Structure formats: structure tokens, C-alpha cells
Amino acid sequence: MGCVTPLTQMTAEPLLSLQDLTVRFRLPQGETVAVDGVSLDLAPGEVLGIVGESGSGKSQILYALMGLLASNGRAGGRALFQGQDLLALTEAQLDRVRGQDISMIFQDPMTSLNPYTRVVDQLAEGLIVHKGLSRADARAEGVRMLDRVRIPDAARRARLYPHEFSGGMRQRVMIAMALLARPKLLLADEPTTALDVTIQAQVLDLMAELGRETGTAIVLVTHDLGVVARLCDRVAVLYGGRVMEEAKAEALFDTPSHPYTRGLLAAMPRLESPLTPRLGTIPGTPRSGGGDLPGCPFAARCTERLDHCTTTRPVLQSTAPDRRSACHLIEAAT
């Protein structure tokens, strides 16, 4: 742990501090590692993007924080939220944090709302349970929030059921529900992946805007680098359950230092670059799960692999102010 240097130089206490977070799943064929020693800090009000391919473990980080891992999953390490280790809490203690100080928005808005309950009652539920509001007050508050996420005719629509809403509207309902309690931290798990491209931007901007207003810090998990560029202050690139690189968003896009980040950026279409017949791809298939690995998880696909990449684990270390990277190439260069 001693070599892990925290990135944020802010004097303020971080809101969330992941320390060597691991998530493992017991499977019939043995144990698999989804998140492999992730350490990240998040300042109050900050927007952190976690990017990675499918199976890189990015969503499992959020589930671990919320105590929502599948029953065969187990989280290790520490996740300090305002100094309190979320992983050490019982289900009942966690219920005093979830939905109040930490909220979560899920990937699929079509199935994430209760189909049997009116939208307004789903919004009101948290307020009734956590804040002890009366049903009428909680409903009024819910309608107000629907209005703020720009659901037209909110008072009438609030009494409808989720299936009477479009996908984009449902995700805005989820955002309203998540921000209703004015949480300090919002966890968003690919909130726009299931939506039409045309409304993805709307939903993201809305989330960011409301987050800024309420001073809510956001952890945004996505595989969409465009989304990251649009919203995030800081980015962590995840591969095989480990942080490959972490930097301010602009710095990451301008000067990616890790071979994997460079591969990711090459695979992203850009307006300013000449139109090439093919987008860049990273050769090989992403590593997902599996047991412990001695070297760098990306080594098998890396074009700049050194001899000891497969045998020695590169350490995430500071390469510049506000920057960390885990790569033997960078170690060799410095």
C-alpha cells in the first residue's frame, strides 16, 4: 500500500476513499476476481468517470459500495465514505446511508422501476421512510422533482405507471428519485447505455446540472469516452479489475500515457482526425474474471509489452501532478 500515492492534493477530506477495494465471486469453477485492488479518492462535488470495457469490473465497484453484490460476491479492502467503512456496515446500517447520502442510478431504466407502483409513490417512498414526511408532502415533493427533471405535465404524469413512460423519461425519473434526498454521492452505472443516442446527452447534462446544484459528487461508470469527456473532472481507466491510469479528463485525452488508454482513444472516432476507413481496435479480447494474475492484466494484448510485464505487477504510481499510471514502460522511462 505504501507505494500508492493519492492523487487528489486537495486539503479537504475526500468524500469517498476506496482503499485496495477487491470484489471476488465464488463460481463453480473456482474464484474469480472482478475488482482487483482499486484505490481511488473522490472529493465532495467532484465528477469521477470510471471507464473500461465490458467485464472490466467497473460496475461491480458501485455494487460493492451499495451492498448490492450478487449473493456469491464478496468485497474486500475498505471503502471509506465520510470516514465510515461502507463494507463493514450491516444491511440495516447500510440502509441509513443508501438512498440518503448515497444514491444510485442503474443501467436499464426499462426494468429498474417497479412496474406495479405509481411513479409518484416510488419517488415518495424514500422520503416517507427516511425523512418521515407524510404521504401527501412526500408526493408533492416527488412531483416537484419530476418537474425539475423536465418531465412535462409532471403533476399528471406522476400518477402514471412506469410502463406509460418512455425510456428517457424513466431514466429521468430514476435521476429524480436518486437526487430527491439530496445525496452527497451519486453512483451512476452506465446511465445512458440503454437510451437512444439523441436523448443520451439530455439525460447526462440534466444529471450533471442537478448534481452541481445540489453539490452532489458523482461516480459515473461508462464505456463511452464521449460521455466522460463531456462530464467528468477526472477519469480512472479500468482494465481487468485494476486501475490502469488515472488523470484529469483533459490531460487523459490530450496525453494518454498508458498503452491501454492510447488503444481506447484510438478506437474512438474523432471529428478533427481524417476519416479513416476503419476505427482503431485493440487486438485480442478483453480479460474478464479469472483468478489472480501475477503481471499486468493488459500484457497479453499490449503491443509494447516488456519481458517482465507478464510476471511482475506494475504499480499505480504518480507520473505527474494529478496523474497516476500503472505501467512498466512508464517506470522504465522515469
Next chain:
Amino acid sequence: MLRFIGKRLWHGGLTLAALVTLTFFVMRLAPGGPFSRNRKISPEVQANIEAAFHLDEPLWMQFGRFVWGVLRWDLGPSTKHRDYSVNDLIASGLPYSLTIGFWAIVIAALVGIALGMAGALRRNSVPDYLAGTVGVVGIAVPIFVIGPLFQAFFSLRLGWFPVGGVNDGARSLILPVIVLALPNIAYISRLTRTSMIETLRENHVRTARAKGVGWRRVLTSHVLTGALLPVIAYLGPATAAIITGSILIETMFAVPGIGRHFVDAALNRDYPLVMGITLLYGGLLILFNIGTDVIRAILDPRIRNER
């Protein structure tokens, strides 16, 4: 909602009419009749009897007579049970079948749902294995094996209940109710368990947990509805089947219900009784199906909004 019910009733009425018409004519297609016996009767006597029951009339007239009778709430005389009308036969047997069936389905629903939920919430625990065992035994072992076993043990060995008959009040109905409930307990508990496990995995349940409203509330207001919908769908037809009586149970425990008429009437070509039983069973089945549809529509807005 009223339109929904009205529409279902209208469709149900049509179905029942089609069912009854089909039964009427198909039954007449089968060879033999109510008075064709091995015993020789003179043709004159035969003709007299058939005239008395209007069997000499053309088929369409007989059908018209039957429909007219149904409209006047009169199903006509039984051709087998002399001096009894079909109305009498049903009226005398139905209360027994109704009582046994009602309690059987209530017990089956309560115990089955409880066992299923316990199994789903504590998977691979002792109650789960217990419910699983009860389920396999209840489904696999037929009623005609369980029935006599219960009679031998609880009636003959322990003397707690009478072996059969209905002369002992409620006590004499306990064994038939339990034996009738057992297979349904088994089936309902399996159904509840599966559907509950499925619901627990749903995304909106995860959303509810993320809201931190507490496990108990997650269960009652976010899991239960979805988990019970398939069970309710099963309960409708099952209730109709169970309260119209089971010939096995009624024969085994000597209960004078209407279950035995199902087979007897068809074998004896007792045309009016067959029609009466068909009408009763078909009507109940349709009514209970509408009932479950209504309950499901109340619970699930997506069903309510279907066209």
C-alpha cells in the same frame, strides 16, 4: 375497470355458449343412448320412455328445449336417477363438494405460499428442503395412495377422524380436505418459490434495495406483488377444478358430492345431467378465470391497459 370486467363477462358467456353447444351435439354423436340396455325392452316401451324425455324429437328441437330450460333455470329430469331432476342432484351434492373444495383451496394457498416464500428467502435451508420434499411427495404420490394411507393411520390406527361419510360434522371433512389440498400445496409452493426467486433477481427490486427502505419493506411493497401474480393466475382454474369435486376423493371418503356425477353421467348417457355438469363446471371455470383476471389487473397496471 368496469369495461374490463364487462368485456371479460361477455367473452366468458360466448365461451360457455360454445362449450355447451359443442357438448350437446358431440354427446349425441356417441353411439348408444340413456335407455339402450342389454336387457331387452319391447320397442313400444322404449318408444314410450323416449317420448317422455323428448328423445324422439329432432335434435334441433331437443337443443331448443334445453336452451329454453337453461333460461328458466331448469335443467330437466335425470334419465338415470328416477324422480330426480338435474337441479336436485346438483343442489344435493354441490354443498359437500363446495365445502371440501373451499377449505382445501384455502389451506393449499396459505400453506403453499408460506412454504414457497420460506424456501425462496432461505434457499437451501432446512425449511427449503422440507418444502421441496413435501412438494415432490405431494406431486408424485397420487391421491389414491395418500388417501387410504391417511385413512389407515389417522382413522383406523389413531381414531382421530372417521374413515368416511359425512355424519360426523366438520370432523368427517378434515381428511378429505387435507388429502385434496396436498397436491395443491405441493404445486403452489413450487410455483411461489420459483416466481419469488425470479422476482428477487429483478432490477426494480435492486432499485428498491438501493433506496435503503429496509428489507421488510422491499419484500412487502416491491417483491410480493410480482411474486404472487403467477400464483394467482394458477389459483383461478385450480379453485374451479377443486370445488366442483374430485371423484377420487369423494369415492374414497364416501362423500355425496357431485364429483362422482362427472364420470357416471357420461357413462350412463344421462344427457340432461351431463349438460348440467358441463354448464356448472364451465361456468365456474370461466367465473374464476375472470376473477383472477380482475385481481391480476388490479395488481398489475400493464394487464389493465391491454387494449
